[in-house]
Amino acid sequence: MSIKKTLGRVVKSTNMPDLTKSFSPEQLAEAITAKRTGMKLTLVDVSEALSLSKPTLIKIEKGDTNVKLANILKVMEYLGLSFSIISDEHTKNNNTTGASDDQWY
Amino acid sequence: MSIKKTLGRVVKSTNMPDLTKSFSPEQLAEAITAKRTGMKLTLVDVSEALSLSKPTLIKIEKGDTNVKLANILKVMEYLGLSFSIISDEHTKNNNTTGASDDQWY
DNA sequence: ACCATAAGTTAACTTTAATTTACTTTTAAA
DNA sequence: TTTAAAAGTAAATTAAAGTTAACTTATGGT
Numbered sequence: 001m002s003i004k005k006t007l008g009r010v011v012k013s014t015n016m017p018d019l020t021k022s023f024s025p026e027q028l029a030e031a032i033t034a035k036r037t038g039m040k041l042t043l044v045d046v047s048e049a050l051s052l053s054k055p056t057l058i059k060i061e062k063g064d065t066n067v068k069l070a071n072i073l074k075v076m077e078y079l080g081l082s083f084s085i086i087s088d089e090h091t092k093n094n095n096t097t098g099a100s101d102d103q104w105y
Numbered sequence: 106m107s108i109k110k111t112l113g114r115v116v117k118s119t120n121m122p123d124l125t126k127s128f129s130p131e132q133l134a135e136a137i138t139a140k141r142t143g144m145k146l147t148l149v150d151v152s153e154a155l156s157l158s159k160p161t162l163i164k165i166e167k168g169d170t171n172v173k174l175a176n177i178l179k180v181m182e183y184l185g186l187s188f189s190i191i192s193d194e195h196t197k198n199n200n201t202t203g204a205s206d207d208q209w210y
Numbered sequence: 211a212c213c214a215t216a217a218g219t220t221a222a223c224t225t226t227a228a229t230t231t232a233c234t235t236t237t238a239a240a
Numbered sequence: 241t242t243t244a245a246a247a248g249t250a251a252a253t254t255a256a257a258g259t260t261a262a263c264t265t266a267t268g269g270t
Contacts, residue, residue, distance in 0.1 A: 023187050023188035053258060055258075056258060058218065058219090065174045066173055068170065068227080069172055072174055080193040081191065082190075082191045083188045084127070084128055085188060088187065089185075149246075149247095160228075160230090160250095163248065172227075173227075173257080176227095176228085
């Protein structure tokens with residue numbers, strides 16, 4: 001990690017988005033950028049710490065989903081973010097038969 | 106989608122994992138498999154509906170994180186699953202300076 | 211206005227995920 | 241216990257993600 005971190009001026013410092021809402025890629029991107037800037041880390045700080053290239057990190061922070069999950073999880077873990085899984089219960093019922101045994105959804 | 110879906114016998118029908126637990130790739134994999142089997146869909150059903158190859162789907166259901174996020178999201182959306190983002194607040198404090206302005210985390 | 215630092219872009223290249231096809235194994239219904 | 245459908249695996253090819261390195265564009269402090 002770079003020594004200059006403590007000397008660095010305060011950068012943009014994006015506001016934290018509402019994390020209770022259900023997921024969207026843009027929202028994840030915002031959360032990551034907000035966390036990183038809030039912790040006063042540069043893209044290079046993170047990219048060096050995680051051995052991840054800067055272009056990939058930027059793709060992640062732009063909400064591009066054409067990125068390996070592994071890389072996104074590395075970044076999230078490093079910044080103290082994580083997912084939880086939500087099951088949209090009883091919403092879509094595309095059964096042709098109407099059979100309804102053994103179903104919890 | 107295959108016509109034989111209504112004729113198919115009931116497959117494994119894995120139990121739904123506890124989604125309140127903190128996120129792990131394995132848990133996501135379990136949730137996806139549980140949802141799919143609960144909806145009585147085969148891997149080929151899903152793979153055809155989403156134009157996604159069977160090997161990739163299997164990687165996802167095995168918890169392999171070397172998969173594009175886009176593909177995982179396609180599957181989740183189709184099955185009625187989604188993420189929410191969690192911020193582990195006030196947990197890791199790796200400041201060297203102790204400076205604490207402009208920080209919400 | 212200057213200047214250093216961070217952010218973002220681009221192109222050539224490397225690595226690897228994803229597909230295709232075919233095959234093997236497992237599963238459960240008849 | 242046969243047997244057809246589903247799950248899982250493997251190898252070869254294709255498509256695309258990831259890296260590197262150099263460059264351009266912001267951004268903010270002095």
